[in-house]
Amino acid sequence: MRILRKPxxxxxxxxxxxxxxxxxxxxEAFGTLYDRHLPGLYAYAFRLLGNQSDAEDAAHDAFTRAxxxxxQYQAVxxxxxxxxxxxxxxxxxxxxxxxxxxxDERSQLAEPGSVEGEAIDxxxxxxxxxxxxxxxxxxxxxxxxxMSGLKYSEIAIALGKSEAAVAxxxxxxxxxxxxxxxxxxxxxxxxNGGRS
Amino acid sequence: xxxxxxxxxxxRQLETFSDQVFQGAPSSPGDLDPATQRxxxxxxxxxxxxxxxxxxxxxxxxxLMNVSVPWQLATDLVQPVIxxxxxxxxxxxxxxxxxxxxxRRSGTIPLISAAVLLALIGGLIxxxxxxxxxxxxxxxxxxxxxxxxxxESPAIGADWSQYRGGMxxxxxxxxxxPGSNLNLLWSFAxxxxxxxxxxxxxxxxxxxxxxxxxxxxxxTGNQIWAVxxxxxxxxxxxxxxxxxxxxxxxxVSTGSGKVVAVDQQSGAVRWQNxxxxxxxxxxxxADGRVYVLVDEVRMAALDAETGDELWSWIFPGGALTxxxxxxxxKMFISDSTFAEYAIxxxxxxxxxxxxxxxxxxxSAYGDGAGYLGRV
Numbered sequence: 131m132r133i134l135r136k137p138x139x140x141x142x143x144x145x146x147x148x149x150x151x152x153x154x155x156x157x158e159a160f161g162t163l164y165d166r167h168l169p170g171l172y173a174y175a176f177r178l179l180g181n182q183s184d185a186e187d188a189a190h191d192a193f194t195r196a197x198x199x200x201x202q203y204q205a206v207x208x209x210x211x212x213x214x215x216x217x218x219x220x221x222x223x224x225x226x227x228x229x230x231x232x233x234d235e236r237s238q239l240a241e242p243g244s245v246e247g248e249a250i251d252x253x254x255x256x257x258x259x260x261x262x263x264x265x266x267x268x269x270x271x272x273x274x275x276x277m278s279g280l281k282y283s284e285i286a287i288a289l290g291k292s293e294a295a296v297a298x299x300x301x302x303x304x305x306x307x308x309x310x311x312x313x314x315x316x317x318x319x320x321x322n323g324g325r326s
Numbered sequence: 327x328x329x330x331x332x333x334x335x336x337x338r339q340l341e342t343f344s345d346q347v348f349q350g351a352p353s354s355p356g357d358l359d360p361a362t363q364r365x366x367x368x369x370x371x372x373x374x375x376x377x378x379x380x381x382x383x384x385x386x387x388x389x390l391m392n393v394s395v396p397w398q399l400a401t402d403l404v405q406p407v408i409x410x411x412x413x414x415x416x417x418x419x420x421x422x423x424x425x426x427x428x429x430r431r432s433g434t435i436p437l438i439s440a441a442v443l444l445a446l447i448g449g450l451i452x453x454x455x456x457x458x459x460x461x462x463x464x465x466x467x468x469x470x471x472x473x474x475x476x477x478e479s480p481a482i483g484a485d486w487s488q489y490r491g492g493m494x495x496x497x498x499x500x501x502x503x504p505g506s507n508l509n510l511l512w513s514f515a516x517x518x519x520x521x522x523x524x525x526x527x528x529x530x531x532x533x534x535x536x537x538x539x540x541x542x543x544x545x546t547g548n549q550i551w552a553v554x555x556x557x558x559x560x561x562x563x564x565x566x567x568x569x570x571x572x573x574x575x576x577x578v579s580t581g582s583g584k585v586v587a588v589d590q591q592s593g594a595v596r597w598q599n600x601x602x603x604x605x606x607x608x609x610x611x612a613d614g615r616v617y618v619l620v621d622e623v624r625m626a627a628l629d630a631e632t633g634d635e636l637w638s639w640i641f642p643g644g645a646l647t648x649x650x651x652x653x654x655x656k657m658f659i660s661d662s663t664f665a666e667y668a669i670x671x672x673x674x675x676x677x678x679x680x681x682x683x684x685x686x687x688x689s690a691y692g693d694g695a696g697y698l699g700r701v
Contacts, residue, residue: 194390
């Protein structure tokens with residue numbers, strides 16, 4: 131028996147299928163990849179770099195590098211590969227800019243909201259954002275990638291680590307954040323550089 | 327790098343919970359402690375990303391698309407064989423216009439296994455994948471090297487001429503298949519939804535929900551012919567019966583209750599028979615006859631050459647839409663009581679029947695045994 135529901139739209143090509151089309155000379159396929167992954171890349175770059183302009187530049191630079199290096203891509207996980215490029219670009223930027231650029235709190239504070247009915251204290255928001263900038267680089271990157279929707283397995287590809295190591299970094303970061311929130315020790319933890 | 331063997335369950339729970347929170351979906355904290363839950367939710371709460379400048383980024387993207395990179399030079403030298411995924415296909419010829427004749431194919435050109443097609447490609451887009459052993463060329467994938475030569479072509483396969491490969495519905499092919507290193511060889515996207523496809527003599531046949539029947543060259547993906555059989559095809563029922571190929575014809579059942587036989591080479595309609603008032607089930611070709619479920623009441627046997635009805639078998643306990651199995655001169659079929667019947671293909675008489683069973687129906691036949699699937 132074979133009664134099938136019609137899909138409302140045609141299925142999208144996978145990332146790897148689009149890459150193959152790019153390699154075949156269909157540059158518009160790369161445009162599709164660009165549109166598909168720009169929001170996630172931009173959000174990740176913003177979380178690391180802290181301002182819109184730098185995040186846009188970094189995300190676009192990542193696509194530019196990916197475009198030029200497309201033949202080198204091995205079909206594992208295109209999104210993870212893109213994030214690995216972007217992560218390195220962001221780290222380069224941070225290293226060049228430190229210590230001036232840490233986090234643009236204004237954009238974070240622009241739209242205070244609530245979580246499950248709980249009003250978020252503006253000071254706490256700022257403190258947590260600041261706290262994140264003091265996390266070890268691996269933890270900060272992992273948290274930012276998780277918030278950008280990457281799975282442990284994709285982060286592992288992007289950061290060149292094992293999935294278990296990524297999971298551990300994330301767990302530690304969350305634990306550190308939880309401790310800070312529970313004990314009102316944000317300033318203290320931020321003050322020691324977040325080193326464990 | 328992606329192994330999760332060493333991951334503790336609590337870490338996997340944290341991943342899942344975070345995904346749910348970050349996506350704004352209902353979250354299941356599992357065994358996570360309240361402090362961890364609050365931390366994740368707080369992360370989501372502070373994550374206010376200003377939107378990027380859409381206009382600026384679009385301009386940058388378009389600029390990037392126009393920049394040639396060195397590796398493109400290699401691919402510019404050859405013409406890709408894949409038609410645009412979203413491009414329009416050649417217009418469908420309406421009956422009675424005679425479609426473009428099928429070009430003659432070399433007998434030495436190996437055929438592509440339709441089993442491979444059916445296993446790897448969904449209903450909307452036709453595609454073929456090609457296996458190439460060893461490492462791929464880093465700059466020019468296999469499918470842009472031009473039309474595959476016989477030596478480059480995938481496994482030589484027997485026809486996959488109807489649903490699940492043949493009238494025994496085994497879904498089995500002796501072909502080795504393409505392995506795991508897959509490259510899209512071509513795709514074909516008509517302006518309608520195509521469900522099942524079959525393959526015979528190196529030609530793929532697909533039937534669309536708007537009544538278009540397509541013949542596609544299995545090697546190149548080029549459309550050989552297309553005919554518009556019935557504009558009312560099964561649209562409301564949301565089904566698209568698969569075609570069946572045999573005796574140099576393709577048989578389809580339409581939404582208006584017809585069975586239509588189309589010449590495989592020319593696309594010309596050989597005969598049509600108005601059997602019912604509504605959609606018919608997928609036809610089956612077996613030994614010079616076409617069998618089809620009509621109006622969810624009966625099974626009809628037609629002469630494949632003429633379309634004349636030879637006999638009809640009425641479901642004793644009410645019809646059950648299904649793919650009957652054919653073997654050893656019999657049709658094996660279930661009714662709505664889930665009793666199983668063997669029908670003599672020569673006469674249309676019931677040879678034997680079982681007592682009603684618990685929600686099973688015929689699914690396959692092989693090695694002297696019929697296999698029943700639980701519903």
